[in-house]
Amino acid sequence: MTEILQDLLPAIENELQCQVARLNQPRTREFHEMLTYHMGWTGEGAGPEATGKRIRPLLVLLTAASAGSDWKTALPAAAAAELVHNFSLVHDDIEDNSDKRRGRETVWKKWGTPMGINAGDALFVLSNQAMLNLSGSYPAEDVLRAAQVLHDTCLDLTRGQYLDMSYQPRQNLAVEDYWPMISGKTAALLATCCHIGAILAGADSPTEDAYRSFGHYLGLAFQVQDDILGIWGNEAITGKSAASDLLEGKKSLPVLVGLSKKGRFAARWAQGPIQPDEVEELAEILATEGGYGYSHEIARQMTDLALTSLREADPQGEAGEALTQLAEKLLKRQA
Numbered sequence: 001m002t003e004i005l006q007d008l009l010p011a012i013e014n015e016l017q018c019q020v021a022r023l024n025q026p027r028t029r030e031f032h033e034m035l036t037y038h039m040g041w042t043g044e045g046a047g048p049e050a051t052g053k054r055i056r057p058l059l060v061l062l063t064a065a066s067a068g069s070d071w072k073t074a075l076p077a078a079a080a081a082e083l084v085h086n087f088s089l090v091h092d093d094i095e096d097n098s099d100k101r102r103g104r105e106t107v108w109k110k111w112g113t114p115m116g117i118n119a120g121d122a123l124f125v126l127s128n129q130a131m132l133n134l135s136g137s138y139p140a141e142d143v144l145r146a147a148q149v150l151h152d153t154c155l156d157l158t159r160g161q162y163l164d165m166s167y168q169p170r171q172n173l174a175v176e177d178y179w180p181m182i183s184g185k186t187a188a189l190l191a192t193c194c195h196i197g198a199i200l201a202g203a204d205s206p207t208e209d210a211y212r213s214f215g216h217y218l219g220l221a222f223q224v225q226d227d228i229l230g231i232w233g234n235e236a237i238t239g240k241s242a243a244s245d246l247l248e249g250k251k252s253l254p255v256l257v258g259l260s261k262k263g264r265f266a267a268r269w270a271q272g273p274i275q276p277d278e279v280e281e282l283a284e285i286l287a288t289e290g291g292y293g294y295s296h297e298i299a300r301q302m303t304d305l306a307l308t309s310l311r312e313a314d315p316q317g318e319a320g321e322a323l324t325q326l327a328e329k330l331l332k333r334q335a
Helices: 003-023 026-038 055-066 071-095 107-111 113-136 140-167 175-200 205-232 253-261 264-270 276-288 291-313 317-331
Strands: none
Touching: 003 026, 003 055, 003 071, 003 113, 003 317, 026 071, 026 107, 026 113, 055 071, 055 175, 055 317, 071 107, 071 113, 071 140, 071 175, 107 113, 113 140, 140 175, 175 205, 175 253, 205 253, 205 276, 205 291, 205 317, 253 264, 253 276, 253 291, 264 276, 276 291, 291 317
16 A cells, blocks of 8 residues: 555545534434444444445545645545445445345345435435535635536436446347446546546646546446456455356346347346356356457456546646556456
8 A cells, every 4th residue: 555545545534434423413323323334434344344445535535636736625525425425325225125235234224225215315415515515625616616526426326327227127238228327327426536636636627637537437447347257256356256247137248248149148148037056157158259358358448548548637746656556456456
């Protein structure tokens, strides 16, 4: 871990805890606990594995710093981005009927669906309040622009989630249908994190665009890699079953490629849910029919576009080096 990350990560956790502490009142202690549990700070299994990597707030702060600003004043924006991400996770868990996240019970599973919905709503509201905290350090017009970018992205998140859910029963999806979905669900918020960091640093329009494009292509590459790992990943490294995406019938990029070939994979997929004892063979068939090779090439292309955009942004100093290292780590991940 670089020296700057050793400073950023504790500062991010502290800022997040301060924002969530708005609910730490006598009558809402349990409500507050729902949020601290989901954020990975309390409950059984709390700790680094439960909090996640905090990629989004790191992108905000490293972008702001590498574009010439003091990352400390951008902390509320970093917290806002992470709170938006977690609001979407809480609601996604309910909509996907997922009872586990990062190896622990999800909020709705632990406290019930109505409480889970309310906890997600609270995280969304807290993200808005966090953005308003920027007003003490930045011109009003910059705060308004940053807030508008984040709000537009929240709408993109709901669009992406709608497409994801509406795709599940459909049998006529094409590879082209994949990109609008992941652009909303994954790429939009990563692009926004970099965009907001550039806005708060007072970067010029070409630099803003380069940082935003970097985040966008980083998100696309990240999701395609996740799709590959969801079928062919090493379970010992990823920590989750590589069979899960096929068993869940997820319309990932490799699957859509396989369906487009109208071969053995598509024929079996059309017959109904995949069974556990079929997964290994079906994954091999999908690879043979081009699902792995095509997806791997797309991930490489998106990676190249992300790194090209980052070079165009020309990040400076220690933060610039850390941002480049973070990008390379995310783009070459195995988990």
